[in-house]
Amino acid sequence: MKTTHIDDVDKIICIGDQIIDGVYKLHSKFTHVLNFVCNDILLAIVDSSVGAGPINIVVSNVLEFADCSVVKITQTKIYIEDSHEFLRCEIPIYVSSYHAISDFPRMQLRKNMDILKTFLLQNTHPNDLTFLIDVGDNQHNYQNKVCSTLTFSEALTKRIFYGCSKIKAGNIVEGVSFLKGCGYGLTPSGDDFNAGLLVGLILFKKLGVGFLDEIYKTAIGNNIFSNNFLYLARNGFLTEKVKNFVSSLFSDSGDKMQRCAKKVMELGETSGSDFLVGFVFAFEQL
DSSP states (O other): OOOOOOOGGGEEEEETTOSSSEEEEEEESSSSSEEEEEEEEEEEEEEETOOTTTTEEEEEEEEGGTTEEEEEESSEEETTTTTEEEGGGOEEEEOOOOOOOOOOOHHHHHHHHHHHHHHHHHHHOOTGGGGGGOBBBBBHHHHHHHHHHHOOHHHHHHHHHHHHHHHHHHHHHHHHHHHHTTTSSSHHHHHHHHHHHHHHHHHHOOOOOHHHHHHHHHHOOOOOHHHHHHHHHHHHHHOOOHHHHHHTTTTSHHHHHHHHHHHTTTTTHHHHHHHHHHHHHHTOOO
């Protein structure tokens, strides 16, 4: 096996702090992301447009590793195929943890959350879940919204609506169970929503550990990507884009918050938006 020269270390920008040792095999590849799996645990090689995350290896050029099928992680080294070997101690580590917020400026937070809801509705995607958001005193007529704006199948959309109505009524676990697996794509919209909901509930210290675990266990399904993201959400391990967004919520700059939210919304076709809608629902539980 070739040992990478010291200057080759620059090919890796940083590695996530939740990457587990193992031999990962290629699962899928996209323009900016290469996904690898080891015993149902994900690892992703990404470029800077995706950014740092708990299970991401951020590289300067994804195309250089596009033909790789195996990544081996050990306590001291990272092997990408047989042609790249890196010392972990020479690579910056991205710290993904973000602790629950026990004391925060509620007025500023509420102001920014109101701005966020309006921003989401102004940047809606035909297939995302922004139709579930209430703004101001005029609540959306969900049934009309479902029929007039979404391209989801009617049955799927009604299930999403029903699950969210349960959450709004305080029946969070039941609502999460209806949302689980609902939607299309690599990670269904309902799963992205549930991940955002979990992150929000944890950050705002809304519920006890036991209840959070019940929500998490209910949200787990058969989608390997969703399950990994839900695990990270439950444990407060966030991507860099989500961490920046959370931090911006407590600033006095609505513009900064919108810029950070936009970065989150760039994740997947609708994944980022659906995550933020779930986060909004968590805030509404305060």
